[in-house]
Amino acid sequence: MKKTEAGGLPLTTVILVTYNSGADLEQCVRTLGPSEAFKVVVVDNRSVDDSVDIARRLQSEGLVARVIESPTNDGFARAVNRGIESSDPGGLFLLNPDARITGSDLLRLVEKAQEDPRIGILAPLVDSGPQVPTLAAGKQPRLWPLFTHFTGLARAFPRVQVLRGRHLYREHHSYTQDVEWVSGCALYLAPAARSSVGTLSDRWFMYGEDIELADRVLRHGFRVVLDADVVATHEIAASVNAAGSAVSTMWAENTFDFYVWRFSPGPVRRFLWRLIFSAGLGSRALLLAVKSARSGPSAPAMRARAARFRRFAGAVWTTKPAR
Template sequence: MAQRSRDNESHYAQRIVTTSQTAPVAVITVTYSPGRHLRAFLDSLPGATTRGVHVVLADNGSTDGVPEKAASTSDSVEYLPTGGNLGYGTGMNVGARHLRPARDAGDIDAQYLLLSNPDVVFGEGSVDAMIACMERHPDAAAVGPRIVEPDGTIYPSARAVPTLRNGIGHALFGQIWPSNPWTRSYQDNADMGSERAAGWLSGSCLLVRWDAFDAVGGFDERYFMYMEDVDLGDRFTRAGFRNIYCPSAEITHAKGHVAGKHADAMLPAHHESAYRFQADRLPHWWQAPLRGLIRGGLKARSAIAVARARTNRKDLHV
């Protein structure tokens, strides 16, 4: 695995010192008829940072009128239609490309970019805490907060990159035997109270370093939804960066408000993304039989998950 050189670490440390502290932090959220969640998201941002924010609503085809209304009532909120339902990662990339001229002109913070779902509510000082965490780790490409779910539980948002073994074990047994060793390895959630490195961080809220995000090409746009954050964290690591979990920053997340309404589309997309992630890491011709087995198993699991969702009308998460 590539290691970042001391010269590059010094370069990043110097950028921390010289970056303007007055320019607002750029925030991108991908909207798709976010409803009441967006207002709570926007209202929580002023208390999350003393630096100010500029928010881009990368809209993937909302029909509720909420993103347009939010942008029309605030100079710090910008409505950006993406042209269709492009998926989460592509929507984030569209927002980032849109913001680069403002970054280069110094109108927004040139170092940090905050990527978040619109159903997140930021805790007091949480964005500043993530920035402080990033500054403690000059080789970090991404920092993620502690994520509290509506029922008060801590979401396992800092995980190991799934391997073939723990991915298959989790897929087979995660729903029927939650404490199985493969799921425990997959979730890597034994320590959610300490600041630490992780294989990947939840894309529901992620502070990234602009330079690192650009260095790896942003999100892989082949992922429509799900696993794009796993892939991004893995590519950060392969490029010599680290992903840092920062529990001193806390948010709440109304997880799955879109997926729950569109389970018939979202659950197959999740399983297709899981296949893409593993297939990309099994590229050789002689691995084709294994890729076929993975695809077949995930298609079967997807069909079962969709059937359960139709019966229960509950969002299922892996």
């Protein structure tokens, strides 16, 4: 395995997938900064803005090692896999263009993962702003964690392990801990885990691949850890806005598809999963709609979130999981 001069750390390849990401890419890469311990690979999914031009300019400055232009937009996982196939052996760090993490913080993750060979995935605590109370980490989307999350049990009894839900709540769980999934917006895959699990599943165009990867890492005997000592920021809607309305319900549809594909529930459990998911998001949409009536300048944002929740709630009833 190729080593770097930064304390003998394994070389890390940072993979950035862009699609009309011109507004975010430069700041993302410059926040990382230059380093001999990692190199940045940009994989562009057929952008129609200036994403490629910006990536090439950053490459000329030595901040990007390689720019890969995909002939078509085949989705997130396939783009990541193109980056993986072109990278050197070592660790991988998946990073969204609308996420921010410093190079020094990235190396802190690499160092911590190297100290414990059981760690397969290590992710920073992702701050998505005050409007997002949950962390981008938690339990796999099985029926019970979904129930405890949407009924509020997980939030009401944060110290009861059996009640941990689909998402962790920032107010209770902002500390380093083992989890069952973390978001692919900022995720370090250690070299040993990479060798064991290979590339991302391309079952989904967008969303789902991170929870599947974490599940596979766990099944290979590694740990998935949320490191609260390292913080990344993520503008949670930026990549969705760039991709357009066609992906607006994919998160809900693909989460249900993964649940059916991975856990093989029968018809009753499928129905209960859909019911809990849609009732939970539907109630949140209703609460936001009520709050927006007396929220002044923030009312449009609340109404937009409520509309997204309603779309998510309805989408799981129409999607048919693939075999």
